[in-house]
Amino acid sequence: MTLIALMGALEIGLIFALVALGVLISFRILDFPDLTADGSFPLGGAVAATLIAGGHDPWLACGVAALAGAASGWLTAWLNVRLGILQLLASILVMIALYSINLRIMGAPNMPLIGSPTIFSPFIGDNFDIAWQVQPAMLAALIVVAKLGLDVFFASQAGLAMRATGANARMARAQGIATERMVLAGMALSNALIAVAGALYVQTQGGADVSMGVGTIVVGLAAVIIGETLLPSRTLWVITLATVLGALLYRLLIALALNADFIGLQAQDLNLITALLVGFALVLPKLKAKLARKPGGAR
């Protein structure tokens, strides 16, 4: 694998680290199985691409994408806590509704951004040769900020209340926590992160496509699960770190599998590799326990 291919894998990995952090909030912290991601990721992309193509500031585009994502997550949570629709079903409803909405936002199935300014362009300037270095570096900085921000939030009084809501809602209510509001806010936060990832994705890939969201949730979950297997912990800042590392490792493994010519895998095998990787990550803890039990098997 060339250095440029490696950096490309890193770049996508960093973007999906943001998705994974969002999935961590919904699935793990709030215990809310949420498939909205498949809709909120392209929503962020569609909003950002449309605004940038319309001549708006790319940072502003990312901000509006975050708000749009937050609204979609809030809606999923609202369908669940206020209307009593099953969590999974509520998220599927929002996800398919977003497909139409994304088409409406872009006015077409795709929107190219070739030559438009992005958040990266001021740092790249006219020297396009350094884009493959600048983009991952900037994304890495953004991910560090997001991770540390989440760590600070979940150690705060409000953040702890959100964690208690997912861990034991009845106890949380007895302590005076408005659990419904916590679910609404947490789901908004989760999908805001995922939508920002979508906004960054279109800026690195040179355009938005309405089908770019397919499988987002699987990738996010894969990263969370690989992270948990890699670095099992109950401490929150370690969990967020594991999630980010899980996303990076996942993309690197995919890149390795696709680049190793002797295996003979091609781009269309991506989903198959994903399934195998996640399956392996899921059984790995059990395999480890089995090996440890066998005398002499541990080393």
Add this chain to the structure above:
Amino acid sequence: MLRADTLFKTFNPGTPIENPVLRGLSLQIDSGQFVTVIGSNGAGKSTFLNALGGDVIVDSGSLHIDGKDVTRTPGWQRAGLVARVFQDPMAGTCENLSIEENMALAYYRGRKRGFGPALNRSLRELFRDKLATLKLGLENRLPDRMGLLSGGQRQAVSLLMASLQPSRILLLDEHTAALDPKTAAFVLELTDRIVHENQLTALMVTHSMRQALDRCHRTVMLHQGRVVLDVAGEERSRMQVTDLLAMFEKTRGEAIDDDALLLG
């Protein structure tokens, strides 16, 4: 202090499994009283406590705590008035959070939660001092996961958590029922101490008549969703378990068939 007036609650109304649990329950409790509630299975004890805590909203009747009408107030908004310890040690704490995080959650009960750090040095110091009074060695285990503690330890911490913030009333829902006799005795002793030290108004549901008579100022018996016996003061201090049983049988008009009431 607490005034419950003709509370009615029916679960699954209009269905074949319709279950009228509270049928005109009225009860008044003065400030500083420690009241035990007894009654057979299905008498409405837990539903009454859940109605006070806000988990259950009554169909009709009115509920005042400290002069405030809380009949329709959701549970989380009552948390400033009501502190609770549940029957199931799992229910009152978050097993995936640490001991100090659980205590921090309780420390902000009924107060606004902002974006400031949930834990700091002085809070940890406070929690350590409180835990040290339990003499269980938990003061050295603040970062440990709650799930690592035994049921008795968790109930003891739950009691501490309930006393971290002032409350108008403490609700104890058979909080020793899931514990072995020795641990149950320890938790009961702790309950007496915390209620006494903080001069709490408390309502304790129990299955054991012995427990009911050994402590508190007043004993209330529920049957079929109503108060059928309410003894306090002189009359109560002369009572024995057998007297209570006799009254219990009289109100039911049938022989006692619940072994759990005789034991303990």
